[in-house]
Amino acid sequence: MDQLIQTLLFGLSNGFVIALIALGYTLVYGIIQLINFAHGEIYMIGSFMALTVITTAGVSWTDPVGARLVVIVLALMAAMLFAGSINFLVDRVAYRRLRRAPRLAPLITAIGFSFVLQNIGIWWKGARPLQFPALLPPTNILTDWLHLDTTITFSIPMLFVMVVTVPLLLLLRWFVRNTRLGKAMRATAQDRDAAALMGIDVNRTISLTFLLGGLMAGAAGLINGLYNNQVVFNMGFFAGLMAFTAAVLGGIGNLTGAVLGGIFLGLVGALSDSYLQAQWTPAIVFAVLVLVIVFKPSGLLGEQVADRA
Amino acid sequence: MPILELNDVHAYYGHIHALKGVSLSVEEGEIVTLIGANGAGKSTTLRTISGLLRPRLGSIRFQGQRIDGLPPHRVAALRIGHAPEGRRVFPRMTVRENLEMGAFLQSDPAALRQGLERVFTLFPRLQERERQAAGTLSGGEQQMLAIGRALMSQPRILLLDEPSMGLAPTLVELIFDIIVDINRQGTAILLVEQNAHMALSIAHRGYVIQTGQIILSDTAEGLQRNELVRRAYLGEESALAG
Numbered sequence: 394m395d396q397l398i399q400t401l402l403f404g405l406s407n408g409f410v411i412a413l414i415a416l417g418y419t420l421v422y423g424i425i426q427l428i429n430f431a432h433g434e435i436y437m438i439g440s441f442m443a444l445t446v447i448t449t450a451g452v453s454w455t456d457p458v459g460a461r462l463v464v465i466v467l468a469l470m471a472a473m474l475f476a477g478s479i480n481f482l483v484d485r486v487a488y489r490r491l492r493r494a495p496r497l498a499p500l501i502t503a504i505g506f507s508f509v510l511q512n513i514g515i516w517w518k519g520a521r522p523l524q525f526p527a528l529l530p531p532t533n534i535l536t537d538w539l540h541l542d543t544t545i546t547f548s549i550p551m552l553f554v555m556v557v558t559v560p561l562l563l564l565l566r567w568f569v570r571n572t573r574l575g576k577a578m579r580a581t582a583q584d585r586d587a588a589a590l591m592g593i594d595v596n597r598t599i600s601l602t603f604l605l606g607g608l609m610a611g612a613a614g615l616i617n618g619l620y621n622n623q624v625v626f627n628m629g630f631f632a633g634l635m636a637f638t639a640a641v642l643g644g645i646g647n648l649t650g651a652v653l654g655g656i657f658l659g660l661v662g663a664l665s666d667s668y669l670q671a672q673w674t675p676a677i678v679f680a681v682l683v684l685v686i687v688f689k690p691s692g693l694l695g696e697q698v699a700d701r702a
Numbered sequence: 703m704p705i706l707e708l709n710d711v712h713a714y715y716g717h718i719h720a721l722k723g724v725s726l727s728v729e730e731g732e733i734v735t736l737i738g739a740n741g742a743g744k745s746t747t748l749r750t751i752s753g754l755l756r757p758r759l760g761s762i763r764f765q766g767q768r769i770d771g772l773p774p775h776r777v778a779a780l781r782i783g784h785a786p787e788g789r790r791v792f793p794r795m796t797v798r799e800n801l802e803m804g805a806f807l808q809s810d811p812a813a814l815r816q817g818l819e820r821v822f823t824l825f826p827r828l829q830e831r832e833r834q835a836a837g838t839l840s841g842g843e844q845q846m847l848a849i850g851r852a853l854m855s856q857p858r859i860l861l862l863d864e865p866s867m868g869l870a871p872t873l874v875e876l877i878f879d880i881i882v883d884i885n886r887q888g889t890a891i892l893l894v895e896q897n898a899h900m901a902l903s904i905a906h907r908g909y910v911i912q913t914g915q916i917i918l919s920d921t922a923e924g925l926q927r928n929e930l931v932r933r934a935y936l937g938e939e940s941a942l943a944g
């Protein structure tokens with residue numbers, strides 16, 4: 394029982410990170426029907442930016458809590474803004490020109506940009522995996538703080554994942570549902586020409602969508618760094634595939650679906666890691682993808698409803 | 703000065719030359735209809751006015767000011783309302799949200815409230831359906847919503863693309879009565895129709911478009927009497943064939 398609960402807790406933490414990345418796929422697909430294959434690399438770029446901020450600040454786990462928290466907040470903001478800007482820029486210089494081209498054109502461009510961004514990653518931090526400073530102590534909240542008699546670990550890094558992710562997810566949902574710009578996004582996703590006739594600047598709205606997706610991926614970059622303590626230039630590939638699968642699972646275009654899909658895949662991955670073997674996890678994740686595409690291609694919550702926040 | 707004036711407008715879809723020098727005008731307070739067969743270029747004319755399509759040649763003036771080449775959201779900002787062909791409501795937004803989108807450029811909440819009041823007075827049915835997703839409405843209700851949504855921007859001119867399409871005859875009459883009401887409240891109207899009979903019954907003037915060219919222009923009565931219009935657009939060809 395304890396092992397199961399432990400596994401689910403690990404899965405939940407990973408699932409939140411996947412969910413943050415999955416949102417970028419689903420937002421962009423919802424509005425321009427593009428599977429943004431470069432999105433995993435946006436996440437990688439975000440984590441590199443976070444690492445740069447933390448190493449530049451020169452803090453480590455021996456520094457006072459306050460100093461570490463300040464640096465973490467700065468790194469989070471820098472990673473989000475940088476990843477958001479890069480995503481916005483790629484759309485501006487590449488995809489926007491292809492808005493009226495056949496769908497395959499932006500898709501292939503996205504694959505191309507994923508290689509470009511990976512190479513920028515190599516140029517920036519080299520090809521080898523890097524240690525991400527463990528600024529969060531591995532303290533087990535259950536035993537060390539609450540003095541519970543248990544073998545289950547719920548650590549500060551796990552708490553951190555949830556404390557940062559949940560508000561971001563709620564904020565994004567609120568934004569898309571309630572703000573003027575969010576409504577413009579939903580309208581554009583449902584009918585681009587009709588949205589333009591309402592006075593919505595469609596290009597600006599699409600840019601905003603890329604920016605938001607990038608912000609979430611950047612946050613995932615920092616969170617994952619502090620949780621798993623390792624980054625590498627091609628980390629976006631597998632994370633991207635997981636997140637894409639999560640988005641398809643939840644019904645691509647559907648925000649709530651992407652989050653639930655991410656959490657589900659996190660749990661499935663953790664169960665497979667602990668009850669089978671870790672090398673089986675990718676096979677199981679893709680078996681899930683294949684099953685969904687074969688039996689319920691519109692996903693579990695229905696397709697193309699980025700507007701159904 | 704006409705409120706809207708097209709002068710020798712040419713538009714293309716790739717290599718397809720869809721508008722071959724369209725010229726027409728709408729005066730303040732008028733209902734002008736543009737009639738023509740399927741594929742003649744009626745919708746393309748409206749899409750070009752709204753900026754969804756860029757004319758390659760020619761000029762479009764709104765209250766004397768050139769608007770050709772402006773992106774659609776800038777054209778909408780000049781208060782040119784467009785209820786497009788096929789209604790194009792936002793299916794997964796409620797009726798209320800659709801109407802709010804129509805007032806996207808209205809920052810004044812009082813104007814939004816007045817707009818809603820006006821639309822609900824014209825179309826009480828929409829008020830009954832206020833919280834319902836637009837995609838679940840009937841065809842007639844969606845048409846009411848499309849027109850209502852276009853009215854929310856308090857347009858100076860309203861472009862209507864086949865408002866009668868796919869509707870039962872009694873509904874068509876209802877919609878056309880409301881179009882007349884809207885016009886009496888001071889909005890100029892450019893009405894595109896395949897149902898020439900209905901369109902000419904409410905319009906002041908009309909144009910006939912055929913394969914991207916205006917081939918006739920006259921008062922509504924003149925067009926109703928015109929031999930070619932009677933044969934080709936008012937369904938009297940059977941008399942000839944027989």
Ligand SMILES: Nc1ncnc2c1ncn2[C@@H]1O[C@H](COP(=O)(O)OP(=O)(O)O)[C@@H](O)[C@H]1O
Nearest residue numbers: 715718720738739740741742743744745746747
């Ligand atoms: N999106 C499009 N791509 C290519 N050709 C189009 C497109 N839309 C319309 N056309 C062509 O342009 C011409 C005019 O179409 P349209 O303006 O829709 O006619 P109408 O509204 O009078 O029925 C037709 O020949 C039609 O086939």
Ligand SMILES: [Mg+2]
Nearest residue numbers: 744745746787
């Ligand atoms: Mg048409």
